[in-house]
Amino acid sequence: MEVSLPLEIDTVKGFLDSREGNALYRLAADASNLGPCLEVGSYCGKSTVYIGSACKLMNNTLFAVDHHRGSEEHQPGEEYHDSDLFDIRSQLMDSFHNFRSNMRAAQLEEHVVPVVAPSAVAARHWNTPLGLVFIDGGHSLQAALTDYRCWARHIVPGGYLAIHDIFPNPQDGGQAPYEIYKLALASAQFELVEIVKTLAILRRVQ
Incomplete structure (x- = not known):
């Protein structure tokens, strides 16, 4: 599937590589x-534009969970x-x-639902089954564990879990993801399923 984005993606602040973004779009x-899809850790919306654009194409919805106060490293x-x-x-x-400015510029406001809250708070009463969960929130071990435990259980069989910043070698980056x-x-x-640079893509089998 050809990736079609509604704005110049390099104008959006963020740390997602284009190959990883294209993989998320297709996923x-x-x-x-x-x-529906859900991401944890939207920051200024770079990954949101990739995922949200695919959701718009498919008449789907992306829930974008982020407290927008920045992770530890921000x-x-x-x-x-x-x-x-x-x-x-x-x-x-x-x-x-x-983030909101970027969603408006990308014409995604009808397909991206911002959830402005910490991950655990947003998940507290969540009951909607999900086709995709993308985890790219805080990179402390506690934050990563919280995101995984809160959201992976809502992925339907055959659905996908994508995790960003996978570094098997500790010298290359943090180990929490x-x-x-x-x-x-x-x-x-x-x-x-596959690893695209630092993006791991997994499928739920049961």
């Missing part, structure tokens, strides 16, 4: 036959801090305004 289009003084996203009034990170990737495989509920 979301495939998963749309099974149920805070002042940390490696990935972006001062443009720091709200002087609240003295907090706030990526939501940027890799740990939940191993946990998913060890559960026997998921099988590996």
